[in-house]
Amino acid sequence: MTDRAGTPATEADLVDLDALHEAYYSLKPDVSVPEQRVVFGTSGHRGSSLSTSFNEDHIAATTQAIVEYRASQGITGPLFIGADTHALSRPALTTALGVLVGNDVRVLTDQYDDFVPTPALSLAIITYNNAGHDDEADGIVVTPSHNPPADGGFKYNPPHGGPADSDATSWIANRANELIADGLSDVKLAEPSAVETYDFRKAYVDDLANIIDFDVIKEAGLHIGADPLGGASVHYWQAIADTYGLDLTVVNPEVDPTWRFMTLDWDGKIRMDPSSANAMASVLEHRSEYDILTGNDADADRHGIVTPDGGLMNPNHYLAVAIEYLYANRPGWKDDAAIGKTLVSSSMIDRVAESLGRRLWEVPVGFKWFVPGLVDGSVGFGGEESAGASFLRFDGTAWTTDKDGILLCLLASEITAKTGKTPSQLYTELTERFGSPAYERVDAAASKEQKTKLGKLDGDAITATELAGEPIIAKLSSAPGNGAAVGGLKVVTENAWFAARPSGTEDVYKIYAESFKGAEHLKQVQAEAKQIVDAAIA
Structure with missing residues (x-):
């Protein structure tokens, strides 16, 4: 822990954007060097152009590999693509579009050339594939999530809408490295001009009425604050406020790829982690001004919940509260819909599940494990200790099969409006019943x-x-x-x-x-x- 944790970033902490962009195009990876290979973790390939781990060649090769993979799987529908606010996301998006168009893939980008949160892209895939088309859609999200400003990320979501499993990502990464080693001779490129557009924002915001009770939030008159932390949810929050008539303030609508407005995380780095009290220090200064105050990371797949009485909630605590509330207030879910948690999430969830008489479905780390249960409704809620979760619509059908930070933030307002208590107060009640871990x-x-x-x-x-x-x-x-x-x-x-x-x-x-x-x-x-x-x- 550095003594600068939680303090405002200075000019010395900021990434050189010109150097970052120049390195993206000029540095060429050598895949014989492990650190310069395409490697998919639990959330795609991540790296920085400055360390030759996220460069034009990586993205061109990875996109070509995705084109070949989807062809091998018989995926012939449109590919939805969106990017977050990281500096490397825009050039990576341009590279990917060139390869997709060069391979005659029908690709859909944002109608307003806006940033696209991960859950909005997941929802777009699911919506298309549930509409009875003869083909299937998939997607790419250009994001390193909450990683520092110098990083880039590239993630593939197959037709189920969630993160690709290791079979797919291993194949894609191996093929991408082959393509780089061969000088990209098999990569097809074209000018990324002939692409279709899709209104990710309107589709997502309008559909929220099928999963969040906005009437109860509005009737309660809650004063809500939402801080996008400079991320892709920035225009979504204002659209939500306007669409549903909420007393909701976008606390900081600024987008700056250096993230100069952030406070430093525990290690002195700028990191857009809404579950970190250090990264959220400037947000926490406003906690007394709102009934509920929230934060999201750069691609809005993570949530941070701030209450006036409890401050920033531990993600494990909020997951336990959300689970108890949802299973008591979603009668349209299956009676045997399980509670999904990762192996390293709090055992408070186990005790809540037992008290509800619900089956606990404990899986390894990685949101991809929740996908099958969310798709068929056998799992009502899936959550990770790292502040990522999603759950079913009112009617028990799938919403997103990737993490949705916007949704979990809105749920905090619904919980407060419906119960008259903040999630922090409700967690205190859980500890009185089950102990305080x-x-x-x-x-x-x-x-x-x-x-x-x-x-x-x-x-x-x-x-x-x-x-x-x-x-x-x-x-x-x-x-x-x-x-x-x-x-x-x-x-x-x-x-x-x-x-x-x-x-x-x-x-x-x-x-x-x-x-x-x-x-x-x-x-x-x-x-x-x-x-x-x-x-x-x-």
Whole structure:
């Protein structure tokens, strides 16, 4: 933690936009260098032009690979494409359009040349594919999400509308690297002029009436603040206010690809993370001015909820409140619609699910795991501890199959209007019923070899029988909900748990831990977790 965390950015913190754009076009990746290859993580390929990890060649090759992949899958419908407000998003969008047009793909961009949030693009795909066409649509989102201003990102969403699974992304990344190594000789390019347009904003905003109770929000007279944090939701929030007659203020409508108006995150970097109190410090200064105040990241797939009484809510806390509220106020959902959570989300959700008599569907990290359940209505809500979630429409059908930060922010207003209590107050009530958990994520050093071993670890290899004074009741290397490998380990006792996963970018592994027996017990859990994992990967 730097002592500058939460303080305003200075000129010295800002990225050089000219250098960023020049590097995008001039630097050419060498795919024999691991850091310069196309690599898809849980949210697409990310990198910076300055480090030769996100450049014109990467995007041209990745787009060509997506064209070839969709052809191999028989996907012949339109491809929706949108971009966020990062500086590298616009040149990457232009490159991608050139390749798509060069391959005769029917491509749809935003009607107003506006920024496109991830959930708006997911909704566009689902809407098209539910309309009875003879073909199927898919899409590309140009975004590195909440990453710093020097980064770019490129994400593929197949016809189900959510993040592509590892089979698709591995194929696309491998093919893209082949194309780069071969000098892009098989990449087809054309002037990106003949493209169709689509009104992402109107389609999204108008459809919100089928998933959020705006009447109850308006009748309650809530004064709402929404800060886009300089991201793609900026014009959506004003459209929502106008369409539904809400007392809603767009707190900061400024868009600046340097993000000079941000406060620094925990490590001194500019990062548009609405779940970080440091990144949200300037927003939090206004918390007493609104009944509900919210923030979104650059592509609006994450949410931050600020209440006048509780400040910025921990994402785990808000997920638990949202789940209890939704399953009591969505009678159109299936009676057996499960509650989806990631393996590293709070066990408060487990206790809420049990009290509701609902099945808990616990999956590995990554929103893609929720897609099948959201599509068929067997999962009513899917949420991640990193402030990403989505849920079903009033009638129990799919809304988005990618994370929707705008939706979860609006839900906070609906909850407050309907219950007369803020989500913070409702979470306090949950702790009075189920206990107050202490939760934290820490990092531990690990070599690349140790990280590889951890990623393939079998829970049965753990010999420990106790954790922080309690008997171990589960040692998981696959998720209980769908049996998929978790890429690490989760160990559970009656009142605590820890999960360990290797970092994809640093020589560390992440320890997520929680205890319902207080902060001191959590520290004991964390210490013993490190001992257990280190012994297993030694």
